Amino acid sequence: MLRFFRVAYVRARPLGSAADSAHDDERHDRQDGSYPHGSIGSLPGHRATGAAGLVGYLLNSAGLAGAFAIEYTLHHVFPPLGGTTIDGLLSGGTGRAFLVTSVVLIAGVLAFGVAAPRSGALPAVAIALYAVGMIPGSLRNPVPVPVYLAGLVIAAVGIAWMSARLWAAREESAPLQASGA
Numbered sequence: 001m002l003r004f005f006r007v008a009y010v011r012a013r014p015l016g017s018a019a020d021s022a023h024d025d026e027r028h029d030r031q032d033g034s035y036p037h038g039s040i041g042s043l044p045g046h047r048a049t050g051a052a053g054l055v056g057y058l059l060n061s062a063g064l065a066g067a068f069a070i071e072y073t074l075h076h077v078f079p080p081l082g083g084t085t086i087d088g089l090l091s092g093g094t095g096r097a098f099l100v101t102s103v104v105l106i107a108g109v110l111a112f113g114v115a116a117p118r119s120g121a122l123p124a125v126a127i128a129l130y131a132v133g134m135i136p137g138s139l140r141n142p143v144p145v146p147v148y149l150a151g152l153v154i155a156a157v158g159i160a161w162m163s164a165r166l167w168a169a170r171e172e173s174a175p176l177q178a179s180g181a
Helices: 004-014 017-028 046-079 083-091 093-119 123-140 143-178
Strands: none
Touching: 017 083, 046 093, 046 123, 083 093, 093 123
């Protein structure tokens, strides 16, 4: 299924330079199922997470994008509007979109939290910190602001730890790639 998404992505992209096209053809014609460096598939342990990992990744990404859109709306669109206008928006489609975004983000965080430890590539405690922190981070309006912000700080610690682990894994594999092994 991941191969389908890779191929669909390349076919849906606007055409670039001839070098880009040749590089894309080389990447997607590989018979060994390997992935280009920097793609989702190049992360350590990506195959061990299976479909749950892919679903978690996609839902988490969509939920985070939606959360950024909500924050932008709250800080840059709503302030000049009157209170009755904001109330009307939140009681209609905008409020439902905010709710769906929260549900998608929570589902993605939980799926990621369940699937990621199976890969063994990330520290389990860092994954738990991210998942525990993002639950109140997903529930911006129903939880008190200090709980929301504390959740984001806890999630940030988990993200930093996971990033450090992936960075270290990348550094460890760099000599192998440079030597051609």
